[in-house]
Structure formats: C-alpha cells, structure tokens
Amino acid sequence: MTTLLRLADVNVYYGAFHVLRDVRLEVGAGEIVSLLGGNASGKSTTMKTILGLTRLRSGTITFDGVPVEHRSTPARVRAGIASVPEARRVFPQLTVDENLLAGAYTRKDRAGVAEDLERMREHFPRLAERRRQEAGTLSGGEQQMLAFARALMSRPRLICMDEPTMGLAPRLVDQVLDEIARLNRELGVAVLLVEQQAELALSIASRGYVLATGEIAVQGTADELLRDPRIQEAYLGRSTA
C-alpha cells in the first residue's frame, strides 16, 4: 500500500507542556486507521497538528510524499486533507447547502463544486431533502452526515475524524461507523479515526495506534490490537486477570 500520510517524530508543546512526544504514524492510501487512547492522551492534538491548527515544535508531516508541516491549513486542504472536527461541528445558522459549499472553500473550480454538491445529494438523500434547512435544526445523525459530506466537498484523499460518534445514541453509532466504511469503500478516501469505542473503531479499521500521554504506546493491525491484553484491559473494559 502506498503511504499517504506520514508523521515522523512529531513533537508538540502547549507552552512548557510537552503534549506529543516523537509521534510516528502512517496512513496508507485508501486505508482506515484508528487512533485510540485515553482522555487527554493527545488524540485531538494529533488531528489538529495534521490539519495545521496546532504548530509542531519538531518532526515532519508528509502527505503524498510532500512535506506539509509548514503549510497553512487551507494549503493542506487543497493538498487533499479534510477533517470532521470533534463533536461533528456544523455551522448551525447556515443551511445544509451552505454548509456543503463552505466545505469547498479552498476550491476555485465552480463547475466541479456544483458537480460534487450534486454527488453529495445523491450519496446522502436525507441531506438533499433538507437542503434549505438550517443545519442547527438537523437531528444528531443528520448533522453527522452533513459533517461527512462537507468534508468530502474538498475532494479529500484523507479525512481526519475526531470522535464522530460522540454523543450519538448507540443505534446511530453503528450507523455512523457503517457510513465511514461505505465512504471508504465507495470513494476510496482514507480515514484517520479517533474513537472512544475502541472495539467499534477497530471493527472497520485495518490498523491502529494507541496514544498514552502523548506517545504511541502500542500499534498493530486491528486484529492484533483487539487481541492485545493491554488494549482489552484499558479500552475494551475486559479484565485479563
């Protein structure tokens, strides 16, 4: 598999606080990779660093073979990195269509944008029905769909998703994970997925990394991680004693 995203020895500080320590991780083209870890382990910081929303002190971020760690966020989006931010934030006062167009803010090809808007309406018929509805009035599941569709409007090759199922009812959680697997399968987009529910995340991922206080503590294939006693104990709520 070709490597799409590579973080090498990434160090990030918040003031004097060393939050990411020599983080190394890779996402292959078209791959789903799960980023796990307890609260405050640095998962969101890793996502923000990939997007360029948090500055790194040292290390490199390569996307499609090109170093991007010194590029602006819009430049990274143009290169093919998109995000579904924590708690699937959408612009609540904007309509569904306006939210989708906001996802294409880095693009200048109007015809292509119009085409993609149509494609998103086909892919997410619920959003098409509600195109003029204010996004803040959508149900939780619909807002989630909109956050995915908005991310796709930049024609990304990688989507970074930070806890996309946060606060959703259990029934919707399964639905959202199925949707992520479908986007990956049908559109070939790679996904870096932060998810509290490790077992669910690993059920659709091919590999995973576990962050512990800012360091990659464990990594492996999804099957290896699911069988790892350290993971079972810490994240899957199973005692190995």
Ligand SMILES: Nc1ncnc2c1ncn2[C@@H]1O[C@H](COP(=O)(O)OP(=O)(O)OP(=O)(O)O)[C@@H](O)[C@H]1O
């Ligand atoms: N802007 C900031 N300034 C200072 N410290 C910060 C800032 N953002 C995050 N931190 C700290 O960095 C650490 C890692 O935070 P981060 O949000 O990356 O964790 P996380 O793994 O996403 O946690 P959670 O599972 O709770 O979302 C935490 O201790 C947090 O308090």
Ligand SMILES: [Mg+2]
């Ligand atoms: Mg977080």
